[in-house]
Amino acid sequence: MLSILIAAFFAAAGTVRPEPPSASPEEAEVVTKDELSDDDVRDQVNAYLGSIDTPIRANQWKVLGPRAVPLLEQIVHSDQELPTRRAKAIEGLAALGSPNASTLFTEIAAREHEPVVVRFAAVRGLARVTPPRQAAAALKPILEGAKDSRVRALAAEQLAIRSRGKSCDLVRAQVERESEDSRAHYHRALGRCPKEK
Amino acid sequence: MGTRTVGDVVSFNVAAGTGSFSIVSQAMNASASDVTFIFGGQDITVPNSVVPVIVSQPDGTTFYDDNAAPPSDPATALAAYAGLTPSTGAFTAPNTTASLNAFDGGVPAGTWSFKVSDFAAECASFGPGSCRDGGSATSTYDISVLTVPARGRSSGTVDVSFYLVTNSITAASAVSNAGMLRMLSTLETIYGRAGVCLGTVTFYDVPAWARAKFATGVAGDRTGPCDELDQMSTLSIPSNTLNFFFVDDIRPSAASGIGTVVGIDGSIPGPSTFGGTVHSGAVVNASDLGHGTCGSSIDLSGCGSDVVAYITAHEGGHWMGLYHSTESFGSTFDPVADTGQCVCTQCAPVASQPKCAANHPSLSPGQLPTQVTVADCNKGGSCDGSQFLMFWLFDATSLGQFSAQQAQIVRANPVVH
Numbered sequence: 382m383l384s385i386l387i388a389a390f391f392a393a394a395g396t397v398r399p400e401p402p403s404a405s406p407e408e409a410e411v412v413t414k415d416e417l418s419d420d421d422v423r424d425q426v427n428a429y430l431g432s433i434d435t436p437i438r439a440n441q442w443k444v445l446g447p448r449a450v451p452l453l454e455q456i457v458h459s460d461q462e463l464p465t466r467r468a469k470a471i472e473g474l475a476a477l478g479s480p481n482a483s484t485l486f487t488e489i490a491a492r493e494h495e496p497v498v499v500r501f502a503a504v505r506g507l508a509r510v511t512p513p514r515q516a517a518a519a520l521k522p523i524l525e526g527a528k529d530s531r532v533r534a535l536a537a538e539q540l541a542i543r544s545r546g547k548s549c550d551l552v553r554a555q556v557e558r559e560s561e562d563s564r565a566h567y568h569r570a571l572g573r574c575p576k577e578k
Numbered sequence: 579m580g581t582r583t584v585g586d587v588v589s590f591n592v593a594a595g596t597g598s599f600s601i602v603s604q605a606m607n608a609s610a611s612d613v614t615f616i617f618g619g620q621d622i623t624v625p626n627s628v629v630p631v632i633v634s635q636p637d638g639t640t641f642y643d644d645n646a647a648p649p650s651d652p653a654t655a656l657a658a659y660a661g662l663t664p665s666t667g668a669f670t671a672p673n674t675t676a677s678l679n680a681f682d683g684g685v686p687a688g689t690w691s692f693k694v695s696d697f698a699a700e701c702a703s704f705g706p707g708s709c710r711d712g713g714s715a716t717s718t719y720d721i722s723v724l725t726v727p728a729r730g731r732s733s734g735t736v737d738v739s740f741y742l743v744t745n746s747i748t749a750a751s752a753v754s755n756a757g758m759l760r761m762l763s764t765l766e767t768i769y770g771r772a773g774v775c776l777g778t779v780t781f782y783d784v785p786a787w788a789r790a791k792f793a794t795g796v797a798g799d800r801t802g803p804c805d806e807l808d809q810m811s812t813l814s815i816p817s818n819t820l821n822f823f824f825v826d827d828i829r830p831s832a833a834s835g836i837g838t839v840v841g842i843d844g845s846i847p848g849p850s851t852f853g854g855t856v857h858s859g860a861v862v863n864a865s866d867l868g869h870g871t872c873g874s875s876i877d878l879s880g881c882g883s884d885v886v887a888y889i890t891a892h893e894g895g896h897w898m899g900l901y902h903s904t905e906s907f908g909s910t911f912d913p914v915a916d917t918g919q920c921v922c923t924q925c926a927p928v929a930s931q932p933k934c935a936a937n938h939p940s941l942s943p944g945q946l947p948t949q950v951t952v953a954d955c956n957k958g959g960s961c962d963g964s965q966f967l968m969f970w971l972f973d974a975t976s977l978g979q980f981s982a983q984q985a986q987i988v989r990a991n992p993v994v995h
Contacts, residue, residue: 412944416929428951431971433892435906436799436830436837444946463866463882465840468827472837498865501795501827502838531745531826535794565790 413446422448430456430469437469442476450479457485468502475506482510483519490523490532500532508539516543517551524555533559534566541573549574579721581606584699587691590723592636594687597728598990600670601692602849603628603719608665610803613697613712621710624697625664625802628719631695633657633669636688641671644695652913656680660901661846665803666857668849673899673987674913684728694719724851724992732985734994735777736769738894739819741784743792743810744826744864749781757868757883764876764887768967768978769894772985774994784813795827796861799836801844806831808856811844818851820894820993821859824886828863839863841893848897850993860893862886879974888972895968898991900984902970903963907935908950916981918962920955920969922948952976 417425426449429437442449456462456470471489474482489495489503504523511519520543523536537552552574556567579588592599605628614623631644640646642657649655653675661667669692671685672678702713742749752758766776788810797806814821830836844857852858866882876884901912908922922934926948931937935947952973955964963969965977968984980988988994 410944411946412942414930414933414946417927418929421927421930424951424953425949427973428949428971431952431973431976432837432839432906433889433971434839434841434843434896435902435970436839438837441837441946441949461870461880463869463880463885465863465866465885468865469838496865496869498827498863501829505829531793538794562790565787566793568791569794 411440411443414444415446417445419448422446423452425449426452426473429473430466432469437473439476442473445473445477447477447479449473450477453477454479454481454485457489464496464498467496468498471499471502471506475509478510483507486510487519487522490536491526493528497529497531500527500529501535504532504535504539508543511543513543513545516540517548521551524551530559530563530566534563534570537567537570538573541570546573546575553577579723581718582694582721584695584715584717584719586694588694588721588723589689589691591689592685592687592725594684595728596685596687596725597681598670598672598726598992599685599690600668600724600726600847600850600992601630601633602668602722602724602852603630603666603694604722604849604852604855605665605803606718606720608696608717608719609698609712609714610664611698611712611714613701614710615697615701615704616708616710623711625662626696626698626712626714626717627661627663628665628667628696629659629663629700630669630692631700633692634690636686636690641690642669644700652911653915655913658901658913662801663845663857664801665808666849666852666855667845668847668857670847670850670899670991672990673847675915675983676913678983678986685725694721722852726990726992729989732989733773733775734989735775736894736994737777737779737817737819738765739780739782739814739817739821741782741813741821741823741859743784743788743796743813743823745789745793746826746864747824747867749783752781755868757886760872760881760883761867761887761890764884765891767876768887768891771978772980772988774985774988777995778819780819782815788813792825795829796823796825797831798828798839798842798861799830803856807842807861808844810861811856811859812854814853814858816853818993818995819853820848820897821853822890822894823859823861824864824867825861826863826865828861841889843893843896846896846901847899847991848993850897850991860890860897862890862893876978877974878972878976888967888976888978891978892967892972895984895988898988898993900968900987903966903968903981904950904955904970906949906970907947908954909934909936912968914981914983914987916983917966917968918955918958919960920950920963921960922950925954925957925961926950927954
């Protein structure tokens with residue numbers, strides 16, 4: 382047992398990874414690593430973008446501080462970068478809460494030509510940086526306007542989560558408008574909504 | 579070996595000339611509740627994972643004891659079993675430097691034995707001082723033991739199956755898709771460094787309901803047997819193949835702050851030869867397939883199909899028994915002596931070393947431990963290891979190599995023939 386527990390903290394790629402004992406709780410305020418040089422911040426950003434099966438948590442992005450923001454924005458904007466790398470950069474920006482994040486994520490989520498993984502990240506990022514009361518206003522255009530039903534379904538799920546179920550009328554109305562095939566994409570969104578009486 | 583209850587001692591015979599063995603346990607009626615141990619005064623809750631304890635050799639000596647403290651150098655242990663494997667797990671040896679050396683002339687022939695167990699059974703045996711919740715001594719598992727003849731050669735073949743859980747590509751189109759063909763070529767190059775050739779490659783479409791269910795990605799942060807990841811694995815067909823599920827996204831299950839990943843393996847190692855179990859595959863985000871520009875050599879910065887191949891090879895490496903050569907905090911390492919180590923306290927930028935986990939296990943609130951990067955770990959000596967495929971991350975300079983001992987472990991896995 383001892384060996385398993387110790388190993389489980391650090392070495393269990395592909396399985397649940399309990400937070401290491403020295404890490405802060407997820408939503409706690411974090412202290413920016415000001416001791417890092419600009420090159421160190423760049424190296425750390427690149428490291429996080431190259432992580433394979435070790436999740437980079439929001440507070441790990443946060444400690445890199447505002448110097449990471451322009452580096453990540455450059456990657457998100459670049460069509461030379463690969464989709465998964467851009468998606469990870471969006472996740473980093475969402476965690477850092479950059480001032481331009483909301484506008485940027487809205488634009489990307491709406492672009493029909495973007496790879497779906499990038500649009501997914503943008504929808505999740507938009508939900509994360511939008512205050513709950515404004516979630517419906519931010520996500521409704523995607524929910525109703527995206528041509529890809531997968532993107533609409535993810536917007537529905539994020540809306541249900543972010544509004545804590547209060548916008549589920551919008552979700553259900555959209556499901557009604559969907560074709561039978563597309564409705565199957567909404568199982569997660571509907572799972573976040575209280576059952577109708 | 580049939581269905582056995584935790585606590586049962588199971589014996590199996592190893593013939594002369596055997597190169598490796600694998601104990602595969604599949605839940606028949608196992609406790610699905612999480613188990614909470616009291617460890618160092620703290621509660622630690624983990625999924626109820628199957629683990630054989632007290633594996634004994636024919637001469638009666640202990641090969642593996644799950645209750646023993648691990649050695650400071652994991653390479654000196656005869657076996658490593660360091661994953662969380664609820665419901666289904668495989669214990670495969672050799673998977674450490676010590677066992678490679680011990681099995682140099684083959685696995686000792688004769689009668690081996692082990693005790694069937696899981697975390698719930700261990701918790702129950704510890705009593706209330708160490709077991710908060712979830713203890714149970716009644717779980718049953720279907721037990722199988724596989725043995726692989728010593729091959730005495732430096733090459734092998736692995737058959738590979740790709741399950742396409744995506745709307746981007748079908749099995750019919752995959753066989754002529756330029757991005758997929760490039761991915762396969764690069765995968766073969768990487769595995770060739772371990773002396774492993776690709777054998778039969780098969781593409782499968784998954785049922786429409788599965789494509790719909792995972793259309794917005796698969797949740798990668800929940801790995802219980804009824805969760806999405808494990809249920810996806812059950813789509814695999816029973817066969818002795820390395821199974822990969824290509825998906826459009828691997829995402830958190832909720833707005834949890836837990837980041838996305840681009841690959842994930844069901845367990846280390848995978849239950850080779852057993853398709854259709856909850857751990858019978860690795861999942862890869864294939865979104866980069868066909869994106870970017872590919873030249874004549876492997877390009878991990880601009881060729882998306884090479885990136886997908888690298889991630890696929892890495893997750894397949896886990897399936898075949900390999901751990902990360904160095905974990906992200908630079909304080910834990912694989913049980914293999916020739917993969918180098920990248921020690922945070924020596925390799926991270928000097929200004930960051932005080933925050934290495936090994937130096938400062940109890941950082942002030944709000945501070946996070948330092949993580950080592952490729953740039954930190956390509957200097958040789960005690961700052962080495964990023965050249966290997968199983969380093970915890972990759973970048974444009976990664977080489978995707980196997981060490982000699984990693985290659986031996988891979989070739990000893992039952993999925994390689």
